Amino acid sequence: MCLLLLYLLSTAMASAAHLLPGFYSKTCPQAEFIVRDVMSKSMVREPRSAASVMRLQFHDCFVNGCDASLLLDDTPTMLGEKLSLSNINSLRSYEVIDEIKEALEKVCPEVVSCADIIIMASRDAVALSGGPNWKVKLGRKDSLTASQEDSNNIMPSPRANASALIDLFSKFNLSVEDLVALSGSHSIGKGRCFSIVFRLYNQSGTGRPDPAIEPKYREKLDKLCPLKGDGNVTGDLDATPQMFDNQYFKDLVSGRGFLNSDETLFTYGGTRSLVKKFSKDQSSFFKAFVEGMIKMGDLQSGRRGEIRRNCRVVNSRPAMDVFSES
Numbered sequence: 247m248c249l250l251l252l253y254l255l256s257t258a259m260a261s262a263a264h265l266l267p268g269f270y271s272k273t274c275p276q277a278e279f280i281v282r283d284v285m286s287k288s289m290v291r292e293p294r295s296a297a298s299v300m301r302l303q304f305h306d307c308f309v310n311g312c313d314a315s316l317l318l319d320d321t322p323t324m325l326g327e328k329l330s331l332s333n334i335n336s337l338r339s340y341e342v343i344d345e346i347k348e349a350l351e352k353v354c355p356e357v358v359s360c361a362d363i364i365i366m367a368s369r370d371a372v373a374l375s376g377g378p379n380w381k382v383k384l385g386r387k388d389s390l391t392a393s394q395e396d397s398n399n400i401m402p403s404p405r406a407n408a409s410a411l412i413d414l415f416s417k418f419n420l421s422v423e424d425l426v427a428l429s430g431s432h433s434i435g436k437g438r439c440f441s442i443v444f445r446l447y448n449q450s451g452t453g454r455p456d457p458a459i460e461p462k463y464r465e466k467l468d469k470l471c472p473l474k475g476d477g478n479v480t481g482d483l484d485a486t487p488q489m490f491d492n493q494y495f496k497d498l499v500s501g502r503g504f505l506n507s508d509e510t511l512f513t514y515g516g517t518r519s520l521v522k523k524f525s526k527d528q529s530s531f532f533k534a535f536v537e538g539m540i541k542m543g544d545l546q547s548g549r550r551g552e553i554r555r556n557c558r559v560v561n562s563r564p565a566m567d568v569f570s571e572s
C-alpha cells in the first residue's frame with residue numbers, strides 16, 4: 247500500500263504531460279475546428295476579443311505553467327488569479343473560453359482541457375487577425391488550484407524596463423528574441439490609461455513625461471488620459487489594433503509605443519536591433535513569434551491535473567478519488 251502510494255506520488259510528480267500536435271485526433275477530431283469556429287464568431291461580435299483571448303495564454307503559462315489556473319473563480323478557501331494586480335479590471339473575454347468549452351463538452355465531454363483551449367484559441371485569434379498560423383502541441387491538464395500570490399509575484403508591470411523583462415523571461419528559458427517577438431502580441435488590442443499615466447506625467451518619479459514618447463503621440467495620449475482622469479479609458483496598443491502585423495515595431499521605432507514596457511524595447515540597446523529587424527521584416531517577426539508561443543506553451547508545473555468540466559471550477563469528487571486519477 248505504502249509502495250503503491252509512493253509510486254502514484256512519483257508518477258504525479260513526473261506528470262508533466264507529453265504534448266503532441268493532433269493530441270485529440272482520435273478522442274475529439276472536431277476539437278480544433280470547433281475552437282476556431284467559436285473564436286471567429288466571437289471576433290465578429292467583438293473584434294477585440296481576439297487580443298483579450300490571446301493575452302490569456304501569457305497570463306496562464308507564466309504562472310505555474312499552462313494549466314488554466316487563470317480561469318478558476320475565487321472560492322471561500324482559494325484566492326484565484328483573476329483579481330491579481332495584473333489581471334483585475336484588465337483580463338477579459340473569459341466568456342469566450344466558456345463558450346468554446348460548452349461547445350466541446352456537447353461533442354466530446356470531459357476530453358479537451360481548458361488549458362489546451364487557451365492554447366488553441368490564442369493561436370486562432372492570431373491567425374484570424376492576419377497573423378501567422380501554426381500547429382499547436384496539446385495534451386495539457388487543468389490545475390486543481392490557482393494562486394493570486396504567485397500571479398502578483400510573477401506578472402510584469404507595464405512600468406517594467408527591458409532589462410527587467412529580459413531577466414523575467416530568462417527565468418522561463420525564453421530568450422531576448424522570444425521577449426521581443428512575444429511583445430509583438432501588442433500588435434492587437436488595447437490598454438488602459440491606468441497603465442500609462444505614470445509615463446505621461448511622472449516617469450520614474452521625475453515629475454516629467456517619458457522623453458522617449460514622440461511629441462505628437464504624447465499630445466494624443468495626454469488628451470486620452472488626462473492626469474486624474476478615468477483610468478479605465480482605453481487606447482490602442484498600436485496604430486492597427488485589429489490587425490496582427492509588424493506595425494507595433496514600426497510604432498516603437500517612431501516613439502509611438504503605448505506601454506513603457508513596449509517603448510523600452512527600442513530605447514534599450516540590448517533589444518533595439520531586434521525591434522528594428524522586426525519593423526522591417528514582418529516574416530522574421532512572425533517566425534520568431536510562433537517559436538515564442540510554442541516555447542511559452544510548453545511551460546508546465548509538473549503538478550497533477552484533470553480535465554475540468556467547467557473551466558471556472560475544479561471538478562468536485564470524493565477525496566479518496568484523488569489518487570486514482572492519472
Ligand code: HEM
Nearest residue numbers: 297298301304336402403404428431435436437438441507
Ligand atoms: C513583456 C511583458 C509584457 C507586459 C509588461 C505586458 C503588459 C500588458 C499591459 C499592461 C496591457 C494592458 C492592460 C491594461 O491596461 O488593462 C497588455 C495588454 C495585452 N497584452 Fe501584454 N504584456 C507583456 C507581454 C505580453 C505577451 C507575451 C502577450 C501574449 C503573447 C501579451 C498579450 C497582450 C495582449 C493581446 C493585450 C491586449 C489585450 C486586450 O485588448 O484585451 N502581452 N499587456
Ligand SMILES: *[C@@H]1O[C@H](CO)[C@@H](O)[C@H](O)[C@H]1NC(C)=O
Nearest residue numbers: 405406407408409410411514
Ligand atoms: C530597470 O528596472 C529595474 C527593476 O525595476 C531597476 O532595478 C533597474 O535600475 C532598471 N534599469 C534601468 C537601466 O533603468
Ligand SMILES: *[C@@H]1O[C@H](CO)[C@@H](O)[C@H](O)[C@H]1NC(C)=O
Nearest residue numbers: 416417418419420544545546
Ligand atoms: C529551463 O531549462 C533548464 C535546463 O534545461 C531546466 O532545468 C529548467 O527546468 C527550465 N526551466 C523552465 C521554467 O522551463
Ligand SMILES: *[C@@H]1O[C@H](CO)[C@@H](O)[C@H](O)[C@H]1NC(C)=O
Nearest residue numbers: 447448449450451452453454
Ligand atoms: C512623482 O513620483 C514620485 C516618486 O514616486 C513622487 O514622490 C512625486 O510626488 C510624484 N510627483 C508628482 C507630480 O506626482
Ligand SMILES: *[C@@H]1O[C@H](CO)[C@@H](O)[C@H](O)[C@H]1NC(C)=O
Nearest residue numbers: 335438440475476477478479
Ligand atoms: C475601473 O472600473 C472598475 C469596475 O467598474 C473599478 O472597480 C475600478 O476602480 C476602475 N479602475 C480605475 C483605474 O479607475
